[in-house]
Amino acid sequence: MHAQRKPRCGVCGRPAPGYDASPGRLWRHLALGQTIFWLHYAPRRVHCREHGVRVERVAWAAHDSSFTRAFEELVAWQAQRLDKSSICRLLGINWRTVGTIIERIVEERLSPGRLEGLQIIGVDELGWKAGHKYVSLVVDHLRSRVVWVGEGKNEETLDAFFDELGEERTKELTHATMDLSAAFSKAVGNRAPHVRKVFDRFHVQKLANEALDTVRRQEVREQAGSQEGKALKQSRWALLKNPWNLTVRQGEKLSELKKTNQTLYRAYLLKESLARGMDYVQPKRASEHLDKWCQWASHSRLAPFAKLAKTVQRHKDGILAYVETGLSNGVVEGINNKIRALSRRAYGFRNPKAFRAMILLCCGGMEFTPPLPVAA
Structure with a gap:
């Protein structure tokens, strides 16, 4: 040489x-x-x-x-x-x-141009090292790729993204999809107040499912040993699944609960009604439905749903943005699933820097051209 x-x-x-x-x-x-x-x-x-x-x-x-x-x-x-x-x-x-x-x-x-032309971003956090550590991801919706990874899941973490993005490129952003994280919502509101925040319906319905399951567990404890308590056995999935996905046995279980436990069945109706509210395509009708739902949930005498009603009311604009735009965090969740599979490959992620590199390598749109043989 x-x-x-x-x-x-x-x-x-x-x-x-x-x-x-x-x-x-x-x-x-x-x-x-x-x-x-x-x-x-x-x-x-x-x-x-x-x-x-x-x-x-x-x-x-x-x-x-x-x-x-x-x-x-x-x-x-x-x-x-x-x-x-x-x-x-x-x-x-x-x-x-x-x-x-x-x-x-x-x-x-890593291309500096990956942050150019961003308009619609998705923000989410991902746990690693058995959930004891977190990284935050920023995904470009239009190109379906990760453009930024940072350690942590607080407001300061997302502030670091906006610092790197800069004021001029921040002005080009139009929408940001996210879960109901207060930290992410605050960071976007402070650093990019013109951006429309879109709260994914999946996370809203997840909160409704959790509220329903809390009511179910309370009923199981209160009615343990009674005939009504026996009717609650194997009712969890009948309550949580979508009506069109129920098996015959689960449908029968719901019909039984309607007769034997009005409290739990009321919680089930609240869960289903919230989902229907996000099925509307007209924001005005969705807004009216959510207002009625929040009033019903607040007076339902079910503490988990009364708490959820406050959450829905507080994030109503972001939920309606989902109805108006149809945007969701589905792209981000799909990438998260891919990253979880990557973490199981055991590359020895001893620190967030190594984990970040692996995420960007496999989900950041990077392409490599190794010297591979070409078919004759």
Whole structure:
């Protein structure tokens, strides 16, 4: 291998005067079958005005990397498709090396243009390390890809996204879909007050299901040992499922509850009525329905639904935005499911930086072109 005519700093790439020579070193390259190829070269050290004494830049590898760019390109391409064990076996490297290469190549190849032209974004949080740690995701709805990942799930986390986005690009945003998180809602309201917040119906109905299940558990405790208590057995899914998905047995269970437990059946009707309110296509009719529903729930003598009525009233504008636009967090939830599958590949996410790199690698629209064979 021959050095460049004029050495350059390995960090910034600017031409710099030579400082001294360094011992020869090896770079791991691609393999041919079971035969591994190594590149050997004795790089010079240069004296950069900005970075001081550094090893010169070489054309075949990134700075401070022991692998060629072609090899790292292949690792990244495989990491998008294979589990950790398969990559380690195919390439003859350990799993820590896979994680290190992913972090480096994502940092190098992450496009600054990913934040350009954002109009409709989705915001959500995702737990990792058994739910003890969280990262927040910002998804571009129009391109269905993750554009930003940050550690934590509070207001300050999303503030960091807006800091990176900048005022000019923030002005281009029109809608933001999210769950009913107070932190995310506050951050969007403070940093982008012109953006229409859209609260996903899935999360609203999830709260209604939770309120219904709370009422069911209270009834089970209060009527334990009685004939009415026996009728509550195996009623959970009959209450929570959509009416059109009920089995014959579950339909019979609902009919039985209507006769034996008016309290629980009233909670069921409240849950179904809230869902119907979000089925309207006219925002005015949906608004009227939600107002009536909140009044009914507030006077239902069911504490979980009275609490939910306050939540719905507080977030009514965002819920109506869903009715008006049809936007939901479905794209974001789909990406979240993909990320959960990625976390189970066991790449050794010891820190949020590694987890962030893996998310952006597989869900950020990054493309790689490793030197693969072409069919004749």
